[in-house]
Amino acid sequence: MKQDIHSIEVHNLTVSYDGKPVLWDIDFNLDSGKIIGIIGPNGSGKTTSLKAIMGLLKPSSGFVKIFGKSLNEVRERVAYVPQRESVDWDFPASVLDVVLMGRSKSQNLFRRANKTDMDIALQSIEKVGLTEFKNRQISQLSGGQQQRVFIARALAQQADLYLMDEPFVGVDAATESAILELLREMKSNGKTVLIIHHDLQTVSDYFDYLVLLNTRLIAKGTPPEVLTRENLSNAYGGQLTLLSKIVDLIKQNEFPVREKGFDL
């Protein structure tokens, strides 16, 4: 793999909901082969940033490049794990059904799953330790098991870059360490993993690099660089009241976030 190219390049990214910037002029480059954490308080735009990288939200300005290219050119190399609560688990499907979804690509829309797809899906299920549950209905799984189903589906995609939205939420301690083990194995195989995380206790242990958000980029770098008292108090300590006042003003007055002609 080309090491000189960034796995993700986020350039001046602004995303607004309803005229209100949730992410504002975010700018960072991420290396390949690392486990990277996105942290920040509730409502700081973490999920929005992941969705914007994955092309699920249209930025009002800025752009994202993945492995130096546009998403559509490298879509097969990226796997996305949404928040577990974002789907209704009372859907009529088995663990295997959901993991097989990871074998779908834009090139094989009309093709049914074949033997290879099946083998890869079963291997992925085994990696997350759900083999004995492979035919179980997903509604009958525990929260931790459901999270592992989502991770198995991402593994079945055989991507190089994994974007995971809060994979440790609502999972038991055993699942958390199993997932972490898996992430480290992926990293040793040269994969890049970008994870939204909110437990500050564990960030230093889990991540090689951190992006600290609160609508704007507060800090980026290695955990010791990011986890300074000043950065944390900026992001979490209610130091940004002025910023949120501006954000509210923008929404109230339906004001543009940038002046015309200064788009990039």
Add this chain to the structure above:
Amino acid sequence: MIWQSAIDFFSFKDPNVVYVVAGIIFINSSAALVGTFAYLRKRSLLADAVSHALLPGICLGFLFAGEKNMPALITGAFITGWISIFLIDLIVRKSRIKQDAAIGIVISFFFAVGIVLLTYIQKNGNGNHAGLDHFLFGQAAAISKNDVILFALVFFIILFAVVLLFKNLVILSFNPDFAQSVGIPVRFIEFFLTSLTVLAIAIGIQALGVVLISALIITPAATARMWTHHLKKMIFIAIVISIFSGIAGSFVSYTRAQMPTGPWVVVILSLITFVSVVMAPKGLLRKFFIRKKNENKINDENILKTIFELKGFSEPEKNPIFSTLELTEKRMFDTKKLDAGLKRLIRRNFIQHKEDHFQLTTAGKKEAARIIKLHRLWEQYLLKRTRIDADHVHSGAEAIEHIITPEIEKELERELGIEGIPEEDY
């Protein structure tokens, strides 16, 4: 009389009956097929808006063609049906009105316009507008041979599309964000699926009426979901339920001339749903039996426990003798439940009935000791692992003693380092 009509209907001697049955099969299968995905995507209510919005389209189609020309009517219906979905979407995106209210507003608006147009046609119509009012509540008997061909065409388009796109429809319904992330053209497929839904509703309005056709989209899928966890089985069950109630409803409306079809189909369909709520694997009936079973278990085990508390088991050779009076004095038993419980315990060989008294058997003695043991183990566990006041421990163990399995019993013993029945009862 009813038998004669049944024979007339189901012998298919009348070609009109053949058209009705064939038409209903194609209409109801189409609706159940797209309805399953509408249900899974939680868009069932949109079908209600669409069906009402078809009425103005039908009237416009009639005015345009100048006669009851089915393709013209369906085209008109299809167009206004789509406009209604577009309008709902627009209202939700551009105003503060949420989707439920937006659907309500759009339903009534389109229905009102439809009724205005319908009245206009009937009052001023110079052409043949006979049967246009069937579109309100449906008249399956009006299905003609040409209609059947049209319905079959729509059904096969829908079937072909669902089979071809099945994998994508499933991913889209379960997790649209993920579908988009792997490059499935979500927007296009959603547009296509919605078009198929509008089309399925449009072909059904003559037979079932705009007011009630949405039931064909919503109810079979919701009912089928109660019976299975497998998507393909769910689709199959939905189609079967839909066709059955369709044909049964058409039959009733056939035997009683002038009776609209739609209401009968929906009444029968809903009856199947009610039966399913009660009878389905996780239905009310099963809940009722499980509750009954648990109640009996608790009652019976309490009887055994009370005998232990009365007599103690200090003399291992003797099986204690007791009377119902002793039991009711010791514990507030409902006498009816006590009698039923004693009968069950006799059947299970835990108790023997001797002329004027009862005697515990050796097996019964063992069972009673087991229950006491579980009760005390759980008390010990609560005291060790949680902070609980000693006078609350006993009541906390009352219900739990009945549910502890042998595996948990072993684990409790291991964890507490206890063998045999713990001495103390709190």
